[in-house]
Amino acid sequence: MPLSRRACLLISCPDRPGIVASVSGFLFERGANIVQLDQYSTHPEEGTYFMRLEFDAEWVNGDRARIEREFAQQVAAAYQMDWRFAYADHIKRMAVFVSKEDHCLLELLWQWRWGDLRAEIPMVISNHDTLRETVESFGIPFYHLPITKETKRQQEEKALELMEGRVDFIVLARYMQILTGDFIQHYPNRIINIHHSFLPAFVGGRPYEQAYERGVKIIGATAHYVTEELDAGPIIEQDVARVDHRNDVAQLKAIGRNIERTVLARAVRWHIQDRILVHGNKTIVFAG
Amino acid sequence: MPLSRRACLLISCPDRPGIVASVSGFLFERGANIVQLDQYSTHPEEGTYFMRLEFDAEWVNGDRARIEREFAQQVAAAYQMDWRFAYADHIKRMAVFVSKEDHCLLELLWQWRWGDLRAEIPMVISNHDTLRETVESFGIPFYHLPITKETKRQQEEKALELMEGRVDFIVLARYMQILTGDFIQHYPNRIINIHHSFLPAFVGGRPYEQAYERGVKIIGATAHYVTEELDAGPIIEQDVARVDHRNDVAQLKAIGRNIERTVLARAVRWHIQDRILVHGNKTIVFAG
Amino acid sequence: MPLSRRACLLISCPDRPGIVASVSGFLFERGANIVQLDQYSTHPEEGTYFMRLEFDAEWVNGDRARIEREFAQQVAAAYQMDWRFAYADHIKRMAVFVSKEDHCLLELLWQWRWGDLRAEIPMVISNHDTLRETVESFGIPFYHLPITKETKRQQEEKALELMEGRVDFIVLARYMQILTGDFIQHYPNRIINIHHSFLPAFVGGRPYEQAYERGVKIIGATAHYVTEELDAGPIIEQDVARVDHRNDVAQLKAIGRNIERTVLARAVRWHIQDRILVHGNKTIVFAG
């Protein structure tokens, strides 16, 4: 099936009977074949309903605007739906922000090269010049925007300008700067960060040092959407690894590197595939 | 929501457009509220389609036969569906077969007592008398059917008689006898076995000894439906644990015991909740 | 090899060269065969050194006091060792404290009956009478010591009297009372608690509710020694399980039950086998 005929429909609305019948009826009448369907309701009676439909249809290759208009009028309005169609031939464009550490960046670039992350990467932005050569060897433009306390807002402005109209979402691949609320508001639920701990354990700085001090037997990493409250945004994915008394902080970091890059790449893939819906401070992930 | 109004609808059929719309439309017109919906197609064009719908409806408490008839005529026929409704107030009845080892049996009985396995257990059948007291302390009848090469068929007959009309499915909780093909045909895809290895590794007897000899670094267990070909039926669930050179066969067995009982209990729970569909020699598990 | 000839030697001391040679030389001269040897140093130059030796020797069956005296004089003094011999024929005696939930208790009792926990259980103590029958069916005395704010100290006194000279260590198997500092001091690093979260995440009460609110993708449990600071004692073992948006609090608790009992049983086994050494607020676990 050509990508030009494949689309996703994402819906959230108050739960009540008839949603599946209405949506699937609408699509069927327009010749769509449902390839994947996931749904979830926070509560069958008074909850919020979430749905992700992946389907193939002839019209996807044609008059998208008309069908969207019809969907809005004939289905979405009656159920007070938040909804959007995502078309498989619209490749999402991601900007990657990095500092000096390359393991998360390289994992993303490799998986991207292998075809496991179907996205465009129009730019990598960094507050250091360290990874320029690495990034450019992949044929990706690299922008160095050094940041001091005084220049943060100004440099964020520059980044926003660079990304204007060219970037759909941002991945913080071990970017060691805290973004301002102003910046975050430009990409709501579209900035993915990797935190190097099993949140909410070890919030804040130096989580591996904290983990070492506490003597935990398992360490982890957390990918989450960035919100104004530090390390408190909706969690997308987490994973862990066993450690023991023999592991010093350096070893925890080395073990952690592997968890971080795995977890981040998984979260980015799900975001690219429109598998994540945000509900308050939580995520519904229709992994597949 | 009272259980008397909750039901599952399970479907498999050749995949083609319109199934979701037809099924969900049928249910919506009859006042059903879909609580959970899972679907899977082996191939969007020429594949087999599987669906599990969990829903609440007033009529579930009433005229089930009529609705089933309507479904057969109005929906199922057109799509050549294999289908069945499973009603939440029909508690499945399971017979547990054991030999001398109690760990899988006890896990099932505990989870049953905790309410994690919503089933009835009308009987435990064993080829040894060892576990009588354990079983009876749970208020469950225990039948001792000792087996020799000569008496196997005769004793299987007795077991079938005991279960006649009283048992929906069978769990082999470390039952150390090979069932005959005749017996198995009475409960197709309704006998769950736990094999103490990560199938298809270490098929046959003495898997922990085999694992020890091979020097594997991970051991596992496999829950599967029993077919006439030994250890080759559809796999329902597997899990593993790390081991190392220090673990002798006795320790592998002790570690394995914990995997076996966990994996078996999970498979049994999914079976009870109608979450498993069999397709050829594989399972589709709509875990949840 | 008969148990009467098997022993463990546990040592901690400032690290410096010669410890292994001295200790192993001492044992070899007395005919011991080292079966297992684990060691760890927090730092090769100025660290603390920990050692666990498991060995077989004829004299273990005979004049223990004399050998211990010789060890103290000829080896331990020179290295400022904390040390103790643990003899395999001295079966540790554990008291289990429970409230109303039985899953951790039952896991311990089963593993004990299977021979996986080589201990004596002279008593189970509870602030509720709920689990009396369960406990007594294992032939273990059950003491009901109900607790109110006013009677807590008095009942702790009673528990201490009951255990006086009959109990080596205590397991809190989901005991829902906070012990006083006075009580804890009677069993320093000899009270094992299971906390139903992945500490230090979700300290305090209602951790599954907290985990649900935060939307984590993995939940866990932690076995630790009890200290006066709540939920902050040395961590012995942790484990986790994946969850997702579909899991409500009740399901998190059901999943968590399985982690809790596994983790607790593992910690208890290691304690019984003298595999845990405490260093400040951390543990060195020579698992095997």
Next chain:
Amino acid sequence: MPLSRRACLLISCPDRPGIVASVSGFLFERGANIVQLDQYSTHPEEGTYFMRLEFDAEWVNGDRARIEREFAQQVAAAYQMDWRFAYADHIKRMAVFVSKEDHCLLELLWQWRWGDLRAEIPMVISNHDTLRETVESFGIPFYHLPITKETKRQQEEKALELMEGRVDFIVLARYMQILTGDFIQHYPNRIINIHHSFLPAFVGGRPYEQAYERGVKIIGATAHYVTEELDAGPIIEQDVARVDHRNDVAQLKAIGRNIERTVLARAVRWHIQDRILVHGNKTIVFAG
């Protein structure tokens, strides 16, 4: 502590009392400080004993030959030891063999660049020219030795010449050629292969296809030393990942890629750190 003073001593011999005392006494008399000590005996009475000692000593920086001679005469002879010293300043040299797939190769090269694999990589050898640019971008010489049925032995000869005196061990990072027995004998227990299944399940070709056909719920990868019997050499490390009915062969391969590279890198690291001892067809891995 400078690397020039750090060494490992690896021993295997028939188990009998006194080994630890003799070895540690020998080292202590020569001023060594033991940093890590691991030991294992297949059986305390008539088994084989394995030991790995990591230590710091002044003489390591000096007269290694003399000390080795003394060890041979004063300790090793009496216990019939197989033994060797491995000096930390001797960096192991590894040749990597690849075909067209780069994921295992890249993982090794990255971890090597991060300093997680302390080795030299004097060459990468491939039967295809595909990965030349990738390899050379790391500053590593790349040799293209295309292979047909007719030229296999001749090309293996060439590879042996290229490696002669320059390579300590070989890593097959998804090298899709079967090595001849002659070739293997040049590097006994010094060729590490990654097999893309959870051995002994799915021996031979197309393991992901086999796994898909069998409907397993977990897939894995296995790093092992290469012996003349295909896929049957001593297992060093294994790991697994969960899969389900939705994963087609392409997805199994993508998931498998991540397991393969993780498992292989771990095995290579342990080999580099002299943590693996081979016993018959098994490994003792003193992981740390």
